[in-house]
Amino acid sequence: xxxxxxxxxxxWSRAQxxxxxxxxxxxxxxxxxxxxxxxxxxxxxxxxxKPEWKKMTxxxxxxxxxxFAIGVATGLILEFEFGTNWSNYSWFxxxxxxxxxxIEGIMAFFLESTFIAVMFFGxxxxxxxxxxxxxxxxxxxxxxxxxxxLVANAWMQSPVGTTFNPETARNEMTSFWEVLFSPVAxxxxxxxxxxGFVLSSVFVIGVSAWFLMKKRNVVMARxxxxxxxxxxIVSSLALIGTGDGSAKQVAKVQPMKLAAMEGLYNGYxxxxxxxxxxxxxxxxxxxxxxxxxxxxxxxxxxxxxxxxGDWNAFVPGVxxxxxxxxxxxxxxxxxxxxxxxxxxxxxxAYKEAKKNGDEALNASLVDELTSNDFQQNYFRYLxxxxxxxxxxLIPNIPLVFYSFxxxxxxxxxxxxxxxxxxxxxVRNKLDSKKWFLIVAIFMIxxxxxxxxxxxVVAELGRQPWVIQDLMPTTxxxxxxxxASVQITFxxxxxxxxxxLIAEVGIILKQIKIGPKEEGGTKS
Amino acid sequence: xxxAISYSLLQEYWWIIISLLGALLVFLMFxxxxxxxxxxxxxxxxxxxxxxxxxxxxxxxxxTTLVTFGGAFFASFPLFYATSFGGAYWVWITILFxxxxxxxxxxxxxxxxxxxxxxxxxxxxxxxxxxxxxLIGIAVGTFFNGAQFSLNDYNQVTWQTGARGxxxxxxxxxxxxxLTVFFLTRVLALLYFNNSIEDEEISAKTKKHLLINSVPxxxxxxxxxTVLLLKSGFAFNPENMEVSLEKYKYLHNLLEMPVVFIxxxxxxxxxLYGIFNDxxxxxxxxxxxxxxxxVLVVFSLFxxxxxxxxxxxPSAFDLQSSLNIRNSSSSxxxxxxxxxxxxxxxxxxAYIWYAWKSINNKKIDKEEMGEExxxx
Numbered sequence: 001x002x003x004x005x006x007x008x009x010x011x012w013s014r015a016q017x018x019x020x021x022x023x024x025x026x027x028x029x030x031x032x033x034x035x036x037x038x039x040x041x042x043x044x045x046x047x048x049x050k051p052e053w054k055k056m057t058x059x060x061x062x063x064x065x066x067x068f069a070i071g072v073a074t075g076l077i078l079e080f081e082f083g084t085n086w087s088n089y090s091w092f093x094x095x096x097x098x099x100x101x102x103i104e105g106i107m108a109f110f111l112e113s114t115f116i117a118v119m120f121f122g123x124x125x126x127x128x129x130x131x132x133x134x135x136x137x138x139x140x141x142x143x144x145x146x147x148x149x150l151v152a153n154a155w156m157q158s159p160v161g162t163t164f165n166p167e168t169a170r171n172e173m174t175s176f177w178e179v180l181f182s183p184v185a186x187x188x189x190x191x192x193x194x195x196g197f198v199l200s201s202v203f204v205i206g207v208s209a210w211f212l213m214k215k216r217n218v219v220m221a222r223x224x225x226x227x228x229x230x231x232x233i234v235s236s237l238a239l240i241g242t243g244d245g246s247a248k249q250v251a252k253v254q255p256m257k258l259a260a261m262e263g264l265y266n267g268y269x270x271x272x273x274x275x276x277x278x279x280x281x282x283x284x285x286x287x288x289x290x291x292x293x294x295x296x297x298x299x300x301x302x303x304x305x306x307x308x309g310d311w312n313a314f315v316p317g318v319x320x321x322x323x324x325x326x327x328x329x330x331x332x333x334x335x336x337x338x339x340x341x342x343x344x345x346x347x348x349a350y351k352e353a354k355k356n357g358d359e360a361l362n363a364s365l366v367d368e369l370t371s372n373d374f375q376q377n378y379f380r381y382l383x384x385x386x387x388x389x390x391x392x393l394i395p396n397i398p399l400v401f402y403s404f405x406x407x408x409x410x411x412x413x414x415x416x417x418x419x420x421x422x423x424x425x426v427r428n429k430l431d432s433k434k435w436f437l438i439v440a441i442f443m444i445x446x447x448x449x450x451x452x453x454x455x456v457v458a459e460l461g462r463q464p465w466v467i468q469d470l471m472p473t474t475x476x477x478x479x480x481x482x483a484s485v486q487i488t489f490x491x492x493x494x495x496x497x498x499x500l501i502a503e504v505g506i507i508l509k510q511i512k513i514g515p516k517e518e519g520g521t522k523s
Numbered sequence: 524x525x526x527a528i529s530y531s532l533l534q535e536y537w538w539i540i541i542s543l544l545g546a547l548l549v550f551l552m553f554x555x556x557x558x559x560x561x562x563x564x565x566x567x568x569x570x571x572x573x574x575x576x577x578x579x580x581x582x583x584x585x586x587t588t589l590v591t592f593g594g595a596f597f598a599s600f601p602l603f604y605a606t607s608f609g610g611a612y613w614v615w616i617t618i619l620f621x622x623x624x625x626x627x628x629x630x631x632x633x634x635x636x637x638x639x640x641x642x643x644x645x646x647x648x649x650x651x652x653x654x655x656x657x658l659i660g661i662a663v664g665t666f667f668n669g670a671q672f673s674l675n676d677y678n679q680v681t682w683q684t685g686a687r688g689x690x691x692x693x694x695x696x697x698x699x700x701x702l703t704v705f706f707l708t709r710v711l712a713l714l715y716f717n718n719s720i721e722d723e724e725i726s727a728k729t730k731k732h733l734l735i736n737s738v739p740x741x742x743x744x745x746x747x748x749t750v751l752l753l754k755s756g757f758a759f760n761p762e763n764m765e766v767s768l769e770k771y772k773y774l775h776n777l778l779e780m781p782v783v784f785i786x787x788x789x790x791x792x793x794x795l796y797g798i799f800n801d802x803x804x805x806x807x808x809x810x811x812x813x814x815x816x817x818v819l820v821v822f823s824l825f826x827x828x829x830x831x832x833x834x835x836x837p838s839a840f841d842l843q844s845s846l847n848i849r850n851s852s853s854s855x856x857x858x859x860x861x862x863x864x865x866x867x868x869x870x871x872x873a874y875i876w877y878a879w880k881s882i883n884n885k886k887i888d889k890e891e892m893g894e895e896x897x898x899x
Contacts, residue, residue, distance in 0.1 A: 065897070066630055072586060073626035079593055080608060080619055087609020091678050094601020095853045102598035103864050105591030110871050113583035114878045120897040121580055126881050134878075165854070169677040170601075172854040351676045478609035479681060488616050495620070499627055502638035509636035516895065 012485040013085045013477045018459070019489065020077050022452055023496040027071035027503075029451050032146060032193050033200020033235070034064045035139035039132075040227055046132050056220050057135075058123075059515035060204065065120060066506050070499050077492070085485065089466055089476035095172045096162055096179060097152045104148030112141030146196075147189050154185035156467050157458075158253040164379040166350050166369040171470065184249045188458075191242035194235045195451050198414055201232030202440075202447035205421055207511055209440035212431050217514050225425045232418035239411060244306065250461075251307035251315070254468060256393065257461035259318045260400040262303055263291065267316040267325070273302035276405065279398050291397065318397070322390050333390050336469075340385025343378040383470045392472075395463040403453040403460075410450035417443055525862045533858040534848045535830070537599035540865060542825030544592040545663070546818040549704060551585040552656055553715050553814075554578045556708025558625070559652030561645055564716065564728050569892060571645065572633070572899075577719045577887050578712070579629040579899040584875070586626060598861055602851035603836050606680045610672045611662070611688025618658045625651035629899045653705070660704030662688075664697030666828040667751060667773065669839030683840045696754070699747040706740035710798060711817060714810040717801050721886040730802065737798050752777070757837035759847050766834055766842045776831045783823045783830070790819025 038060050045053035079101065083090050090097075118126060118134035126134070155161075161178030162171045173179060205228045211221035250258045259265070262274055277296030304313040314328050324332025346369060353361040368374055387393060417440065424430040430437075462468060466476040528536070557578045565571035597604040608615050624647035631637045632644040671683040671690065684690045691697045713729045713736065720726070756772020759765065769775070777784040793816025801809030829835035834845035852858065885891075892898065 062897070066634065069627045069630035072583070073623040076586065076590055076622055076626070077619055079590060079597075080615060083593075083597065083604045083608025084612055084615055084619075085609075087605040088679055090597065090609065091601055091605035094597055094604060095857045098594070098598030098601050098604070098853060099857055099861050099864075101594035102591070102861055105587070105594040106864060106867055106871060109587045109590055110875060113587040114875050116583065117580050117882055118878050121882050123896060125884060130881070168854075173857050173860070176856075176860045355676070478612070479679070480609070480612050480687065481685075484612060484687065491620065495623060498639070499623075502627070502631055505636040505638045506631060506634045510634070513635070 006482060007474070009480070009482045009485060010474050010477050012482055012489060014473060016085060016485055016489045016492065017078075017081055019492055019496070020074060020081055021459070022455065023500070024071065024074035024078055025452060025455055026448060026500065027067050027074065028146070029196035029199040030067050030203055031064065031071050031142050032196030033198070033231070034060060034067075034204070035135070035142050036197065037200060037204055037227060037231055038064060039135040039139045040231070041224075042132050042135050046128050052219060052223070055515045055517065056224060059220070060224070061119065062510055063207075063507055066503060066510065068116070070503050073499070074496065085478050085480075086466070086476050087478040089471060092170045092471055092476070093156070093467060095170060096155055096159075099173065099176070100148040100152040100179075104145055108141050108144035108148060110141075111137055112145060115141065143193050146193050150189045150192055151180055151185045153458075154182055154188045155179055156465075157188070157462060158182055158184040158249070159467055159470055163370075163375055164382065166347055166366065169347065169351075171467075183245070184253060187242050187245040187249055191239065191246050192454075194239040194242060195454055197235035198232055198239055198411070199447040199451050201228040201235060201418060202414055202443050204228035205232070205417070206441045206444040209437040210511065211514070213434070213437045213441075218431070220515060222425055222430065225421050225430065229418045229422035229425065232414065233422065236411065236415040236418060240415075243408075243411070247306055248308075254462055255316050256318065256321050256395065257400070257457075258307065259316065259321060260395045260397045260461050261404040261457060262315075263293070263397055263401045264303075264315060264317040265291075265319055267314055267320040267328070269304070269314045270301040270312045271303040271307075271315040272298035272300050273306060274298055274405070276409075277401075279401070318394055322393065333384065333387075333393055336381040336384040337387055337390075339378050339381040340383060340387070342385075343374075343382045344385040346374075346378070381469060383465060383467070383472050383475075386472055386475050387464075392464050395461050400457055400461045403456040407450050407453040407457065410446055410453075414443065414447065414450075525859055528859070528862070530855040530858070531849070533855060533862060534852045536862060536865075537595075537852065537858055538829045538835075538848045539826070540868075541592070541595055541599060542822050542829070543818075544588060544595055545825050546821035548585070548588045548592050549659075549707070549821045550711065550814050550817045551581070551588050552659070552704070552708045553711035553810075554582050554585045555625075555652040555655045556705070556710070557652070557712030557715065558648040559656070559705070560709055560712055560732065561649055561652075563732060564713075564725060566724075566728075569889060570722070570725060572892055573720055573722060573725065573887055573889070574716065575629065575632060575645075575648070575899045576892065577716060580882060582625070582629055586622065589622065599853055599858060600846070600848065600851045601853060602674075602678055603846055605678070606672055606674065606846060606851075607662075607665075607670070607688075607836060610680045610682040611665075611670060611691070612682075613686065614658060614662055614688035614691065617689075618655060618662070621651040621654040621658075625655070632899055652708075656705040656708045657701040658692075660701030661691050661697045663704075664694065664700040665691050666825075666835050666837075667754070667756070668694050668696050669757065669837035669845070671840045672838050672844060673841040674838075674844040696747065696750050699743050699750070703740060703743040703747050706736050706743060707794075707817065709736045710740050710794075711810065711813055714797060714801055714807075714813050717807040718810045719883065719886055721888040733798060733802050737802075741795075757834035757842070757845050759832050759834055759845070759849075761832055761849070764847075764850060766837070766845045768842070772833065773827055776827045776833060777823075779831055780826065783826045786819045787823035787827075790816045790821075790823060792816070794820065 038057055041053055041060065042057045045057055115134040115137040118131065119138050122131050122134060159171065160182045161175035162173050165172045205225050208221035208224040211217045263277065264271065275297045278294045279291045280294045301311040304315055305311045307313065307315055316325065316328065316330055320330055322333050324330050324335065346365065350362065350365040350369060353365060420436060421430065424433055464472040466473050557574060561571055561574055565574045628644040628647040632641055673681050710733065713733045716725060716729045752774040755768045755770050758767055758769040758772055777787060794813045797809035797813025797816060800806060800812060829848050834847045836846040838844040
């Protein structure tokens with residue numbers, strides 16, 4: 001069926017997509033959160049009529065605008081890279097994946113792009129209330145954009161609401177609601193946008209801390225910290241809740257990812273959660289070998305509880321998932337590979353019969369291929385039919401493990417920072433906490449690190465699957481020359497990095513300039 | 524309501540939506556046309572700032588329409604998306620590259636500490652204005668002249684040339700469409716400047732360049748249309764899906780679809796009337812004729828490419844691999860779901876119109892460029 005392609009092409013295509021996605025994700029979280037923070041500030045301005053809130057709104061809007069433009073640019077590339085670099089995948093999933101993308105365009109992008117113009121240029125052209133409405137619609141539009149792309153991404157992690165159509169050789173949607181409301185999609189959406197809210201809160205607090213240290217725009221800085229700290233606390237609590245929900249879904253639909261996140265090689269009942277840990281260093285990357293921990297601090301039975309709500313539940317490890325565990329009802333990878341190969345053979349036979357005009361054979365094969373039994377027990381493992389080496393099914397465990405643990409630790413650190421910031425700003429003691437102000441500034445890059453690590457866990461943790469169990473990256477890639485992808489990778493790397501440098505430079509300068517007084521003077 | 528619509532009607536409905544999005548995109552590419560004129564019309568920094576701010580309040584509509592056009596194509600005709608984007612790699616990557624550098628240029632151009640300097644961001648805008656328009660025109664030209672691909676039983680694409688789509692630029696007919704789009708977007712931009720900027724000097728220059736750009740536009744457009752109507756087209760038999768070359772196929776399509784023909788003629792006349800209006804009078808209303816006229820012409824060309832049993836993305840290498848709206852669409856279920864969502868489109872158009880009018884109620888002038896507020 002789908003021919004496996006040169007591995008270097010696959011790796012370069014993955015690298016290019018990862019590069020684009022990670023650059024895109026440098027800019028999007030700030031957009032997701034600052035739009036709401038700006039809308040809240042403007043609401044207070046409209047309610048109170050105090051010009052300081054307008055000044056504050058405009059200042060954060062300026063930073064938002066600088067960040068927004070580059071997010072749009074990298075987003076465009078991401079959308080089209082599905083086609084340019086993953087054309088086999090595009091056809092295979094177009095029937096499911098395309099719908100959320102189209103809805104995203106119609107429902108979210110236009111909302112965002114229309115009202116962003118009013119938000120920036122409408123201050124003296126539309127009424128206060130219409131301007132405020134525009135700011136809220138931009139916030140809603142930006143977050144709606146995230147909804148639809150994350151629904152599509154969630155389907156790749158957990159392909160529900162579809163069946164395989166042998167006639168078209170692709171998966172086709174049978175239930176839009178199952179795709180939209182899959183538990184993976186709901187958790188992923190909420191977890192992702194709240195991570196953006198947390199990053200934005202850290203950003204606003206960090207920048208405001210700089211103003212406090214410089215004793216400039218002190219009132220604006222304090223008020224911004226107040227808003228961001230409350231927004232950050234609420235968002236962090238939601239982030240923790242949805243993180244827990246996401247982990248439960250990972251345990252259910254992507255057990256290998258969970259095993260990688262926890263560095264769990266052999267499953268057992270009542271599995272401890274590793275709060276902090278480090279692997280012993282090994283001379284070379286070898287997924288065959290079980291990696292020992294140099295040290296680890298564990299919370300007894302907590303992983304079993306978090307994953308399955310049962311302190312003594314069995315959590316499978318990497319070896320259980322590869323070799324199978326009949327006692328626990330886990331099928332071996334070899335069995336899945338046999339079933340996947342069977343699906344491919346039957347599909348080839350069907351195509352052959354169709355080509356030869358053998359109608360009797362054709363009809364019987366259609367019956368078999370479309371039967372519920374074949375769909376559930378064979379096509380479900382279609383992707384395994386392309387796997388020749390079981391090691392290929394194990395993601396990079398240390399990378400996923402460290403990414404996950406650092407992300408979680410940073411998440412709790414941000415919550416602590418929000419609580420302290422709120423406590424001190426309310427008690428009017430924040431200005432004197434110099435050490436905290438410095439820490440708050442340094443939290444900004446850490447927030448970006450945390451959010452990027454989240455994507456590393458989500459995307460590298462599911463390797464080699466571009467669609468869980470159905471399509472590995474090796475069969476999804478476009479048949480182009482590796483050299484072409486290398487060139488475009490280099491081009492994108494140069495342009496994205498250049499634009500990132502420009503963005504950081506402009507934002508830093510705008511922060512240094514500070515908010516503008518109405519009438520043109522600066523405070 | 525929608526649930527009762529047949530599969531074939533849904534496919535046609537979605538081709539109409541794709542055609543409409545494509546038509547709106549070409550109209551909104553007046554932003555790109557305007558960018559290509561930045562140094563032609565704007566002789567001073569202030570004039571360029573006025574031009575950039577005029578276009579800058581609209582660039583996101585073009586960008587969003589491009590994204591939605593791509594998303595809608597992916598959703599409704601995924602085989603085209605997979606075949607064209609995965610095959611004609613270099614054409615699409617080059618187009619996308621020109622749009623990346625555009626997106627940031629408006630926002631970064633005049634900001635202090637912008638790393639590359641104002642001139643570089645202005646150059647980015649000009650590059651996008653040149654490459655974006657010509658290459659999109661060339662890419663759409665392959666809808667009529669075919670591309671070098673084949674598909675296997677599993678709909679996997681194999682491209683037959685190393686140039687990966689860039690070879691389409693060597694086809695004179697494709698190139699004529701690229702240049703038509705280029706000059707058309709410049710004409711539309713000049714009409715838009717005339718409508719939105721209050722400045723004597725700019726106004727005088729737009730009038731002069733309206734003529735300079737209208738002449739090549741008309742020449743390339745006439746060449747493209749004449750060749751199109753006289754050439755053979757890629758027809759398919761709806762019974763057995765066999766593809767064959769049919770003489771005067773696109774002429775036949777227009778004659779057999781009189782409504783489309785009327786759209787085409789009316790659109791052409793409206794574009795020309797808009798140009799004459801602004802050239803002969805000082806009204807600045809030409810964009811209101813040429814803009815909708817452009818939408819009608821491009822809409823009718825897309826319908827000509829995809830309706831009446833025509834392959835809208837023919838393979839010049841393997842006729843039977845050619846794509847039409849029947850063999851490349853999403854499933855009936857997906858098209859139905861998306862059709863429900865498409866009912867939102869009039870609402871979307873309504874709020875875009877309202878917002879556009881709200882911030883365009885006053886022409887841009889030098890005074891405004893000197894005032895406080897967000898500027899590009």
